[in-house]
Amino acid sequence: MAPQRDAVADGDGSADRGSAPATTDRDWTAYGLVVGSALVSAGMAAYEIAPASVTPLVRDSLGVGSTLAxxxxxxxxxxxxVTSLPAGAVLDRTDSRRVMAAAVFTLFVAGVWGWVAGRAGGYWPLIASRIVAGVAYVVVWNAGIDIVSRAVEPAHRATAVGVFTASGPLGFALGQSTGPLLAARFGWPAIFPAYAGVALAGFGLFWHTSRGLGGARADAPTLGEFGTVLRSRPVWIAGGLGFLSYALYLFVNSWGSSYLADQIELSLAASGAIIAVFPAVGVLSRVSSGVLSDRVFGGRRRPVVLGSFGVAAPLVLAFTRLGSVPVVVGALLCVGFAIQLTIGLSFSYVRELVDANVAATAVAFQTSVGLAGAFVSPIVGGAVVDAAGFDVAFLVAGAIAVAGAVLAWWAPEPA
Incomplete structure (x- = not known):
């Protein structure tokens, strides 16, 4: 559903087809909505990943090890x-536009809270602020996809949603590249209110262009329909692919900068700038994943996912053996592009594996399982780094990519 505007009538009562102001206004409103919601999401993604860009400072300041960092x-x-499926159920039954507004302001409060806790050296209050921000993040992600889908015509819906999901890697690149600069100028706790402020700025454009959208749906999934998703083997395979792709993606994002700083002895700012290319290339990868599947492979999903893990696996396994910075940057570009093809395609892929009436539930399930990989990866990665070093940690990450390729080989094609 596109934002509606009144037609401009000419003297005989018909619409003025020459200038078509109504269509132009509607199109520009939809564009503004996509840009505004994507900016909100990008600010949240930067907030989410920013601690990884200043991990050495966090460890020294708070006196914690790699696992707690x-x-x-x-x-x-x-x-x-934990909250993705409940948040989706709430959004199906309420005004998602207003819920998204509450989430953005909650993030800003959490950002200020995190800044205060970080300056005071309070690790657990800082963790509490991140948990609150996590609820806000998943609400914005699910509500953003819902509202963007309603705002544009069906012929452009996939492109608009692709642009919105590309806000994730864009935000990651922003957080990785500018986090050390903010830390050097204002202290590392300043990253929290700074990126929450980016989300708040995008919200102004979103709120203006989303009027009339986000109302409750009449066809919210029932408990029985929800159960059919959880019993579906293809859905679990797609979820497993999402879990592994997010785990690999977050491992490199979380520990790549520390590896460059500790092992190659680059500055923290240089390490953050280099690692930023890894998520940044996902802007192109996530937008193009559907085009690659539809145009090159005739609508098949499995070849794209298989190639995604197949390209990433050998590069990650060999990452700590790459000798020069240009080669490392090239490898990061290739791995970042490859693995985010799966992330970009997985949300449309899982929808096609279930009946249309439970497609939204399947997407919420995919979000939950995929983000489980994102949650586990930085923590387990830190434990492996502490116990065995970066060489072993990257071997484990490479094994994750190999497992993804094996699972992709058995993945079903949508009907």
Whole structure:
């Protein structure tokens, strides 16, 4: 459903087809909505990943090890895992536009809370602020997809949703590249209110362009329909692919910068700038994943997912053996593009594996399972780094990519 505007009539009472102001206004409103909601999501994604860009500073300031430092990143994902399905149920039955507004302001409060806790050296209050922010994040993600889907015509819906989901890697790149700069100028706790402020700025454009959208649906899934999703083997396979792709994606995002700083002895700012290319390439990858599947492979999903893990596996396994910074950057570009093909395609893929009346439930399930991988990965990665070093940690990450390729080989094609 597109935002509605009154037609401009000419002298004889018919619409003025020459200038078509109503169509132009509607189109620009839809564009503004997509941009505004994507900016909100990008600010939240930057907030989510930013602690990874300043991990050495966090560890020194709070006196914690790698595992607890990884939890600062993983806490938001873990919260999203638990709250995604309940949040989807609420959004199906309420005005998602107003719920999204509450979520954005909640994030800003959490950002200020995190800044205060970080300056005071309070690790657990900081974790609590991240948990609150995790609830806000998953509400914005689910509500954003819902409202963007309603705002544009069906012929452009996939493109609009693709642009919205690309806000994730865009925000990750923003957080990875500018987090060390903010930390150097204002202290590392300043990253929390700064990126919450980006989300708040995007909300102004979103709120203006989303009027009339986000109302409650009459066809919310029943408990029985929800159960059919949980009993579906293809849905669980798609969820497993999402889990593994997010786990690999978050491992590199969380520990790649520390590896470059500790092992290659680059500055923290340089490490953050280099690692930023890993999520940044996902802007292209996530938008193009559906085009690649539809145009190159004739609508098949499995070849894209199989190629995604197949390209990533050898590069991750060999990552700590790459000798020069240009080669490392090239490998990050290739791995970042490859693995985010699966992330970009998985939400449309899982919808096609179930009946239309439970498609939204399947997407919520995919979000929950995928983010479980994002939650576990930084924490387990930190534990492996502490226990065995970066070489073993990247071997484990490579094994995750190999497991993804094996699972993709058995993945079903949608009917």
């Amino acid at each position: 990884g939890l600062l990143v993983g806490a938001m994902f873990g919260t999203a895992v």
